[in-house]
Amino acid sequence: DTGVSQNPRHKITKRGQNVTFRCDPISEHNRLYWYRQTLGQGPEFLTYFQNEAQLEKSRLLSDRFSAERPKGSFSTLEIQRTEQGDSAMYLCASSPLTGGHNEKLFFGSGTQLSVL
Amino acid sequence: QQQVKQSPQSLIVQKGGISIINCAYENTAFDYFPWYQQFPGKGPALLIAIRPDVSEKKEGRFTISFNKSAKQFSLHIMDSQPGDSATYFCAARTLYNFNKFYFGSGTKLNVKP
Numbered sequence: 001d002t003g004v005s006q007n008p009r010h011k012i013t014k015r016g017q018n019v020t021f022r023c024d025p026i027s028e029h030n031r032l033y034w035y036r037q038t039l040g041q042g043p044e045f046l047t048y049f050q051n052e053a054q055l056e057k058s059r060l061l062s063d064r065f066s067a068e069r070p071k072g073s074f075s076t077l078e079i080q081r082t083e084q085g086d087s088a089m090y091l092c093a094s095s096p097l098t099g100g101h102n103e104k105l106f107f108g109s110g111t112q113l114s115v116l
Numbered sequence: 117q118q119q120v121k122q123s124p125q126s127l128i129v130q131k132g133g134i135s136i137i138n139c140a141y142e143n144t145a146f147d148y149f150p151w152y153q154q155f156p157g158k159g160p161a162l163l164i165a166i167r168p169d170v171s172e173k174k175e176g177r178f179t180i181s182f183n184k185s186a187k188q189f190s191l192h193i194m195d196s197q198p199g200d201s202a203t204y205f206c207a208a209r210t211l212y213n214f215n216k217f218y219f220g221s222g223t224k225l226n227v228k229p
Contacts (some may be wrong), residue, residue: 004159031215033215040125040221040222041221041222042120042122042205042207042219042220042221042222043160043205043217043219044219045216045217045218048215048216050215055215056213056215056216091159091160093159103148103209103214103215103217104150104162104165105160105162105217106162107152107159107160107161108159109157109158109159110159
């Protein structure tokens with residue numbers, strides 16, 4: 001268990017630029033999640049994958065945001081035409097498909113995005 | 117609209133004391149209530165969790181108390197240690213959408229030596 005890996009750890013970009021983040025989940029985990037966390041707040045759900053299928057997207061996820069999980073392994077989150085309001089910590093989490101309901105999320109350390 | 121309301125925002129406790137963090141919710145469809153611990157620069161890590169069919173769950177120095185009728189639950193950290201200094205988040209999830217967690221706004225705990 002090497003944990004959930006996220007890259008880059010920090011990203012500074014200018015408003016209007018596109019950015020892409022990568023998440024490598026724990027290898028045997030089928031489920032992958034993206035959450036966004038702003039300063040002083042708890043994580044907010046963005047989207048969820050089971051294997052390569054994106055099964056749910058939050059209304060928070062505008063059309064400038066897109067996430068993929070090709071082949072059900074790593075995932076990418078892209079933000080197009082970034083805005084200052086996109087500045088946040090983007091957290092990726094994964095969990096195994098256990099069949100139970102007591103879901104344990106394993107979070108990565110996040111990508112801190114700053115939009116200038 | 118915040119689905120889970122958490123208090124206090126920050127908490128200072130002396131070493132050896134009891135830390136208590138409270139959460140409240142309105143959605144009666146919530147059926148799973150985890151607590152996460154987050155250190156600076158790290159992602160949240162699951163600490164302890166409870167289902168609404170029990171009123172209390174204890175793991176080591178950490179206890180969740182659950183009051184279904186009041187729709188409230190709390191985290192108690194007994195014999196608090198400086199190493200417990202972190203931000204704590206309560207969360208909740210429904211049975212019909214068990215992949216989506218709603219987190220509280222967090223409590224920053226500082227345990228003074």
